[in-house]
Amino acid sequence: MAQTAAIRFDRFNVLQDEEAHARIVSARARLGTRAVILCHHYQRPDVYRYADLTGDSLKLSRLAAEQAARYIVFCGVHFMAEVADIMSAPEQISILPDLAAGCSMADMANLAKVERCWRELGQVLGNAEEAITPITYINSAADLKAFCGEHGGIVCTSSNAEAILKWGFAQRGKALFFPDQHLGRWSGSKLGVGLEEMRVWDPDQELGGLSEDEIRSARILLWKGHCSVHQMFQPEHILRWRTRYPDGHVICHPECSYEVCRLSDHVGSTEAIIRTLRAAPANTRWLVGTELNLVNRVAEELRPEGKIIQFMAPLVCNCSTMARIDPQHLAWCLENLAEDQVVNRISVPAHEAKFAKLALARMLEVS
Numbered sequence: 001m002a003q004t005a006a007i008r009f010d011r012f013n014v015l016q017d018e019e020a021h022a023r024i025v026s027a028r029a030r031l032g033t034r035a036v037i038l039c040h041h042y043q044r045p046d047v048y049r050y051a052d053l054t055g056d057s058l059k060l061s062r063l064a065a066e067q068a069a070r071y072i073v074f075c076g077v078h079f080m081a082e083v084a085d086i087m088s089a090p091e092q093i094s095i096l097p098d099l100a101a102g103c104s105m106a107d108m109a110n111l112a113k114v115e116r117c118w119r120e121l122g123q124v125l126g127n128a129e130e131a132i133t134p135i136t137y138i139n140s141a142a143d144l145k146a147f148c149g150e151h152g153g154i155v156c157t158s159s160n161a162e163a164i165l166k167w168g169f170a171q172r173g174k175a176l177f178f179p180d181q182h183l184g185r186w187s188g189s190k191l192g193v194g195l196e197e198m199r200v201w202d203p204d205q206e207l208g209g210l211s212e213d214e215i216r217s218a219r220i221l222l223w224k225g226h227c228s229v230h231q232m233f234q235p236e237h238i239l240r241w242r243t244r245y246p247d248g249h250v251i252c253h254p255e256c257s258y259e260v261c262r263l264s265d266h267v268g269s270t271e272a273i274i275r276t277l278r279a280a281p282a283n284t285r286w287l288v289g290t291e292l293n294l295v296n297r298v299a300e301e302l303r304p305e306g307k308i309i310q311f312m313a314p315l316v317c318n319c320s321t322m323a324r325i326d327p328q329h330l331a332w333c334l335e336n337l338a339e340d341q342v343v344n345r346i347s348v349p350a351h352e353a354k355f356a357k358l359a360l361a362r363m364l365e366v367s
């Protein structure tokens, strides 16, 4: 049978939402068990409604490894679809409906800069392989995960960073943590590492902008990276809210600044935030510091229980890159896949996948 060509996206870009919906439902039915749709909690509602499975990064990486479907359609960001490709079987195919759905924090570290950092650390500390454990947040490109796998390091997520840092210290005396300085700082402080023992490594400066003594005395070197969404939440937002609602509770994601985490009653991954809010007593009030789609969704879900769930910032803070995945892109991917036309495949080269998988496997064993 002659192979048909993939349908081009420009025919879908113009679809009204209701039409995109009808085509998603129809393509989904034709695909049956050949496809599974994984969605991160930050997905916009008009895409989240199609999720077969949802979760935070840790849960989604485990789920990706458990799927039998030929196509894993990942409604999230690029690094998540890469993890799905690494963790799934070779014959399975990971799809990101819009290739522009990246993570701006993940882009704050790259292999060239991490390799230069590693060389410079070696110059100061002697053999870096013996002195320091590289730890990458899962919000990073596959080649950085591979770097960690190859150099005795590991991956972490927002739900296991403390345990992973502890593991890192058990291997070697120091840790290099990238790309999110805030997650590293908060997790280090939970383990009792003093703020003065954690130094920010600026990848655009020689020796990270630190003196040799500062590098030698640091226990954790924190890459100068952050999430542009979570940096919007400020201590004043919490302090002002608490004066109005002294009995209220505050919860935030560990990508928020140290001060915001310190002022919160609970700090956790997206899955942990949802779990905590669901388990909270009825008629309680909450201030939540994480992405707006998640907060709106849980607020609506728990309103019948009398729970009032409020967003921490006065401004709209969406993960704009994740929001690139819209019903039109999803309809386009699914219709192509229903015809076995693979579009937007995310494929990690074998030499990277091997070491990235090692770093991810170490993480899954520790957490």
Ligand code: 13P
Pocket: 041, 055, 056, 057, 058, 139, 157, 158, 159, 227, 253, 255, 268, 269, 270, 271
């Ligand atoms: P979670 O693993 O907590 O879902 O976090 C992912 C993320 O990108 C948060 O900004």
Ligand code: SF4
Pocket: 077, 102, 103, 104, 105, 106, 139, 227, 228, 229, 230, 255, 291, 319, 320, 321, 322
């Ligand atoms: Fe990346 Fe921030 Fe978006 Fe999370 S919220 S995916 S860290 S840009």
